[in-house]
Amino acid sequence: MKQTSETYDLECFDLAKNFGPVRAVKDVSFEIPSGSFFSILGPSGCGKTTLMRMIAGFEDPTAGEIKIKGKSVLGVPPNRRNVKMVFQHLALFPMMNVYENIAYGLRCAGFDKDHINRKVHDVLERIALPDVAEREIHQLSGGQKQRIAIARCMVLDPDVLLLDEPLGALDLKLREAMKIELKLLQHQFNTTFIYITHDQSEALVMSDNVAIMNQGKFEQIGTPQDLYHRPQTAFVASFVGDSNRWSGTVRSGDKTGGKVETDQGLMMSFSTGKGQTIRDGDKVDIFVRPEFIKTVRRTKSKAKTAGTDNQMDGTIDSLLFNGANSRVLVRTESGELVESDVVLTGDNDLKPGEEVSMVWSSRQAMCFSRGEQA
Amino acid sequence: MLSQNKPSPFLFGYRLYVTAFFVFLAAPLISAGAFAFNDSLFPALPWQGFTLDWFFSDTEPKLGMFHDRRLLQGLYYSFVIAIFVASLSVFVGTTNAFLFVRGEFPGKNFFYILMVLPLVIPGVILGISILVLASDTANLLENRYDLELEFLRPGIILVVFGQFSFITTITSLVITARLKKFDSTMEEAAFNLGATRARVLRTITLPFLRPAMIAAGIVAFLVSFENFNTTLFLVGSEAPLTITMYDRMAKVGSTPVLNAVSFFLMVGSGLLALLSILIQRDKTTQ
Amino acid sequence: MQNKDIKRLSLILLFAPFALWILLLIILPHIGMVLLSLREKIAPRVYEYSFANYLDFLNEPIYWNTLLRTGSMSLLVTALALLIGFPIAYYIAKIAGPRARGGLFLLCLIPLWVSDLIRAFGWILLLRETGVISNFLMWTGLTGQPIEFLYNDAAVIVGLVYTVILFMIVPLVSTLDGMDNSMIEAGYNLGGNSFTVLRRIIIPYAMPGIVAGCIVTFMLTAGSYLTPILLGGKNSSWFTEQIYNQFITRFNWEGGAAFGMLLLFFTSLVVWLGLKLSGQTLANTVAKS
Numbered sequence: 022m023k024q025t026s027e028t029y030d031l032e033c034f035d036l037a038k039n040f041g042p043v044r045a046v047k048d049v050s051f052e053i054p055s056g057s058f059f060s061i062l063g064p065s066g067c068g069k070t071t072l073m074r075m076i077a078g079f080e081d082p083t084a085g086e087i088k089i090k091g092k093s094v095l096g097v098p099p100n101r102r103n104v105k106m107v108f109q110h111l112a113l114f115p116m117m118n119v120y121e122n123i124a125y126g127l128r129c130a131g132f133d134k135d136h137i138n139r140k141v142h143d144v145l146e147r148i149a150l151p152d153v154a155e156r157e158i159h160q161l162s163g164g165q166k167q168r169i170a171i172a173r174c175m176v177l178d179p180d181v182l183l184l185d186e187p188l189g190a191l192d193l194k195l196r197e198a199m200k201i202e203l204k205l206l207q208h209q210f211n212t213t214f215i216y217i218t219h220d221q222s223e224a225l226v227m228s229d230n231v232a233i234m235n236q237g238k239f240e241q242i243g244t245p246q247d248l249y250h251r252p253q254t255a256f257v258a259s260f261v262g263d264s265n266r267w268s269g270t271v272r273s274g275d276k277t278g279g280k281v282e283t284d285q286g287l288m289m290s291f292s293t294g295k296g297q298t299i300r301d302g303d304k305v306d307i308f309v310r311p312e313f314i315k316t317v318r319r320t321k322s323k324a325k326t327a328g329t330d331n332q333m334d335g336t337i338d339s340l341l342f343n344g345a346n347s348r349v350l351v352r353t354e355s356g357e358l359v360e361s362d363v364v365l366t367g368d369n370d371l372k373p374g375e376e377v378s379m380v381w382s383s384r385q386a387m388c389f390s391r392g393e394q395a
Numbered sequence: 396m397l398s399q400n401k402p403s404p405f406l407f408g409y410r411l412y413v414t415a416f417f418v419f420l421a422a423p424l425i426s427a428g429a430f431a432f433n434d435s436l437f438p439a440l441p442w443q444g445f446t447l448d449w450f451f452s453d454t455e456p457k458l459g460m461f462h463d464r465r466l467l468q469g470l471y472y473s474f475v476i477a478i479f480v481a482s483l484s485v486f487v488g489t490t491n492a493f494l495f496v497r498g499e500f501p502g503k504n505f506f507y508i509l510m511v512l513p514l515v516i517p518g519v520i521l522g523i524s525i526l527v528l529a530s531d532t533a534n535l536l537e538n539r540y541d542l543e544l545e546f547l548r549p550g551i552i553l554v555v556f557g558q559f560s561f562i563t564t565i566t567s568l569v570i571t572a573r574l575k576k577f578d579s580t581m582e583e584a585a586f587n588l589g590a591t592r593a594r595v596l597r598t599i600t601l602p603f604l605r606p607a608m609i610a611a612g613i614v615a616f617l618v619s620f621e622n623f624n625t626t627l628f629l630v631g632s633e634a635p636l637t638i639t640m641y642d643r644m645a646k647v648g649s650t651p652v653l654n655a656v657s658f659f660l661m662v663g664s665g666l667l668a669l670l671s672i673l674i675q676r677d678k679t680t681q
Numbered sequence: 682m683q684n685k686d687i688k689r690l691s692l693i694l695l696f697a698p699f700a701l702w703i704l705l706l707i708i709l710p711h712i713g714m715v716l717l718s719l720r721e722k723i724a725p726r727v728y729e730y731s732f733a734n735y736l737d738f739l740n741e742p743i744y745w746n747t748l749l750r751t752g753s754m755s756l757l758v759t760a761l762a763l764l765i766g767f768p769i770a771y772y773i774a775k776i777a778g779p780r781a782r783g784g785l786f787l788l789c790l791i792p793l794w795v796s797d798l799i800r801a802f803g804w805i806l807l808l809r810e811t812g813v814i815s816n817f818l819m820w821t822g823l824t825g826q827p828i829e830f831l832y833n834d835a836a837v838i839v840g841l842v843y844t845v846i847l848f849m850i851v852p853l854v855s856t857l858d859g860m861d862n863s864m865i866e867a868g869y870n871l872g873g874n875s876f877t878v879l880r881r882i883i884i885p886y887a888m889p890g891i892v893a894g895c896i897v898t899f900m901l902t903a904g905s906y907l908t909p910i911l912l913g914g915k916n917s918s919w920f921t922e923q924i925y926n927q928f929i930t931r932f933n934w935e936g937g938a939a940f941g942m943l944l945l946f947f948t949s950l951v952v953w954l955g956l957k958l959s960g961q962t963l964a965n966t967v968a969k970s
Contacts, residue, residue, distance in 0.1 A: 423803025517904020
């Protein structure tokens with residue numbers, strides 16, 4: 022198993038899949054470096070499951086190329102690809118116990134008994150469940166089932182492990198715990214994980230790289246921080262994280278930023294994102310994340326806060342208390358609702374009905390052209 | 396009639412009705428079974444005391460069922476027929492289940508209705524139609540080619556075919572229902588782990604179907620064992636038990652040895668039914 | 682691709698047993714029976730196609746009277762089975778506790794595992810002149826001499842209802858079981874009384890089960906042989922008995938085949954009418970149970 026640093030575990034070139042007239046996946050290209058945790062994040066129906074099934078070999082691509090460890094796998098049936106998959110509902114075999122489930126793939130490969138026995142116990146050690154070999158599947162907890170499903174694949178030393186929303190069926194608390202555990206398992210096995218999900222927090226927390234998929238196409242591939250702070254499309258900006266959104270027309274703009282008149286008639290300044298060209302008269306969407314909007318009680322003296330070149334006045338409509346993630350909904354003078362994160366200390370906090378000012382920096386106002394002229 | 400919570404005179408009446416219904420269900424079975432133990436030459440009251448003669452006695456007039464050659468023979472033929480019918484109908488039922496759950500072909504709904512149809516055709520008609528076709532074919536072959544095909548004449552094989560013709564519908568429905576519940580990602584998972592198609596079928600799909608196949612086999616066995624209407628027209632000299640019992644009833648009249656056979660059959664079917672329930676309640680259904 | 686060929690081949694392999702079964706044991710025999718029923722014996726070993734066997738049926742009132750009697754009694758048995766069985770099914774599915782439910786359902790099934798013959802035999806022992814009920818009535822002093830309950834229409838109906846009621850209860854329980862209890866509660870909550878909830882919510886919901894039960898019950902009743910013969914005696918006048926007589930006693934296979942076709946046609950007509958009137962199809966009723 023020699024490999025240079027340039028080799029990718031998985032490469033896809035212009036991959037496409039049509040179901041009759043429906044184009045489920047459109048010309049997707051990407052490559053995944055060895056040993057990384059890669060997520061594909063997108064709303065349901067965006068084609069991510071089809072993409073995964075093509076990689077696993079359950080669907081034949083209409084066009085394009087898939088390479089695993091540099092070798093094309095087109096035409097290789099699923100049972101001969103060294104790509105293993107953890108299914109959405111895990112698909113553990115209920116008629117077999119834990120040992121037989123994990124040994125299944127090894128038996129298919131024709132290993133002898135001792136080898137199988139050693140490998141199964143070895144992998145059970147590594148997932149920290151050494152004593153469950155003789156248990157039946159229905160005796161396991163949800164988290165244990167997860168780990169067995171992963172062990173069942175990992176025991177075969179796959180080149181790539183695919184995970185199809187395996188946390189979807191778990192309750193919230195367990196899901197949070199499993200996120201961390203999955204990340205640790207990936208480090209431990211040092212195998213490439215491709216994780217499919219519609220839950221952005223799963224993707225952001227665990228991944229080295231995330232691809233945002235929408236309507237069969239990849240919108241952007243990048244690190245979680247990139248996607249969050251430097252989205253390249255309006256879809257990524259609105260899909261990843263929460264944001265307030267205004268539509269408007271550019272009144273004065275240049276390469277670094279400018280001013281927009283929103284549809285409600287307010288002037289707002291922004292800075293241009295990477296790779297964007299915004300011209301005067303463009304119809305644009307502006308996104309501002311709630312945590313970058315600072316809400317303060319309105320005072321008579323209108324002192325400007327340093328580094329904040331946008332300001333909006335309003336009245337607190339309601340308070341959404343959620344500990345450290347608390348928020349206020351502010352009704353502006355033009356009648357819209359704006360979300361803003363606030364720190365609530367339990368002492369002299371903002372209350373509904375209070376008059377407030379909201380301020381934010383133009384550097385945090387992400388602007389995307391809608392591709393139409395006013 | 397629907398209040399469920401408070402005890403009311405209505406609910407009491409309802410319960411009484413349900414109880415009466417179960418008494419109605421049990422009464423003829425109890426009377427058929429109980430008189431097997433009455434020490435009398437007639438299955439009637441008054442009660443003459445307990446006896447096992449109608450099972451084990453080897454002398455006339457109280458010849459017990461286990462010494463009655465014709466009854467034992469009938470039991471044997473019934474058993475042979477039921478075994479054949481059960482295995483054949485489970486096999487075809489399984490292929491039918493795969494055909495209708497997995498297969499995609501034109502006219503599927505039409506064929507599905509064809510599959511269900513034998514269940515609603517009166518058994519008498521199934522019997523005579525198969526008799527007619529078999530006899531016509533046999534006569535034709537005999538006259539034209541001087542070919543004597545014994546199995547087309549009334550006898551055990553024709554009885555097996557006759558019962559198989561409608562019991563297969565029952566087994567197909569039972570196994571189809573189970574196959575529909577199968578999560579096909581399980582097969583994909585097995586493929587993904589490197590199994591071949593045949594291995595997936597052998598290690599994943601068939602083990603999942605096994606409880607339904609066994610239950611369907613038991614149902615087929617019991618339905619075959621108790622069938623009368625279809626069998627009546629197809630039977631040759633090797634009469635199965637129900638036909639033998641009917642003859643006995645028509646010729647000799649009711650005798651307690653028939654009660655003994657009834658009791659024996661009730662216990663046997665009861666045990667088999669229990670077995671099929673235990674099998675269907677296995678761990679994979681949870 | 683190769684994959685497609687494998688799929689085709691397996692489809693053909695799966696279709697073969699089904700086709701052999703349906704063709705050889707259902708379709709061809711019925712075609713054979715139709716042809717046989719249209720054959721008239723003119724002289725020994727000389728036959729001609731005609732409707733003579735069907736005309737025989739029409740010209741002999743005893744034949745069509747028997748068919749009509751079989752049909753109407755079967756409808757009566759079906760209606761009785763529904764009336765008696767529905768409350769039982771409802772009790773099992775909705776009122777009994779979860780543990781009692783399984784037990785009661787099994788109790789309902791037990792007679793299913795015993796042959797027609799034994800069931801009829803049991804009724805004979807209960808109902809005849811020297812039977813249990815007659816003896817019981819004499820013992821209580823309600824009557825001075827033995828009473829014969831056997832060999833009349835009432836006995837036949839009781840026996841038939843007994844034989845077929847399980848086929849009514851089983852589909853009813855499974856449909857009612859699938860009904861969400863909150864639907865009934867919502868019916869009350871929105872101001873319905875017991876009667877309207879039953880009529881507007883429960884019965885429409887249970888309709889596929891009701892129709893499935895009725896079809897199977899009717900077909901089984903009309904096609905039954907042992908119960909009417911054994912409980913009704915010599916003058917039970919059941920149509921299957923006529924078929925048997927033509928075939929076995931008179932060795933008139935042509936006539937028997939015609940009678941068989943008439944029974945099949947008549948019962949199918951009734952089932953078809955029932956499906957039309959209730960707006961159900963065969964596929965969503967019988968096939969589901």
